Amino acid sequence: MxxxxxxxxxxxxxxxxxxxxxxxxxxxxxxxxxxxxxxxxxxxxxxxxxxxxxxxxxASTLAVIESGISERDLANTDAKDAIAAAAIAFLPPPGSMIVVDAGSTTARFVALLPRDHRLTVVTHAVPVAARLAGLPHIDLFLLPGKVRATTHAAVGSDTVAALSDLRADVSFLATNGISTTHGLTTPDREEAATKRAIAGAGRRTVVLADSTKIGVEASMRFAALSEVDVLITDSGISDNDATALAAAGVEVVIA
Known part of the structure; x- marks a missing residue:
């Protein structure tokens, strides 16, 4: 090496x-x-x-190194599976619209969507779209934009513009980091802009993040804690972090 x-x-x-x-x-x-x-x-x-x-x-920022989607998919798999399953409880009623962010946990989440629960799903993530394409109970909309090699997600001005026209019932977000001092963060500027637009598109915002992301601050903030309704995480979260997030108005769900 x-x-x-x-x-x-x-x-x-x-x-x-x-x-x-x-x-x-x-x-x-x-x-x-x-x-x-x-x-x-x-x-x-x-x-x-x-x-x-x-x-x-x-360090407080990790702007240079960003793990790829294949690496992330292999990390903390049990926790991500549990988080994805717990997120199903936060689906809006049948016939609603959801926006799903790119991420290894959100990809697991859409694979568990109930077959008797009709939804419109909007996503910029190629892996998410691939899991949903052709399913009869899902009306799928894939957002435009340049697909990043690292995350397999569309980003850019076209992606943000398309999201600005939406008003979904729930946005399901992933994040590289979440902290009580700096909110939700990611290393890439264009990814941050897209995530910011996803958070703004939903009436409610539900974040799916395993406990290794808590306390991490990447270089680009895309949402404040005040913009998050629910954080679904695993039992690795510390009591202090759970208390601080709850005090900031975030409902913390342990999967």
């Missing part, structure tokens, strides 16, 4: 877990602790992580 590949793997692991020790990184990547410390110093100089005693934590 080249140094750049190893450093990217380190940054992604730290971003996913929140805090990782030098020993854990060395074992995970089969390198010496001295190599890990040199790599962490390089990552800190790039502004991607922050060194702490014995290890590292994510």
């Amino acid at each position: 080249y140094a750049e590949e190893r450093q990217q793997a380190m940054a992604q692991l730290i971003g996913q877990q929140g805090r990782v020790s030098v020993a854990e990184l060395a074992e995970n990547l089969s390198v010496t602790t001295e190599t890990v410390r040199r790599d962490l110093s390089a990552l800190e100089r790039m502004g991607l992580i922050r060194r702490v005693h014995g290890g590292a934590v994510p």
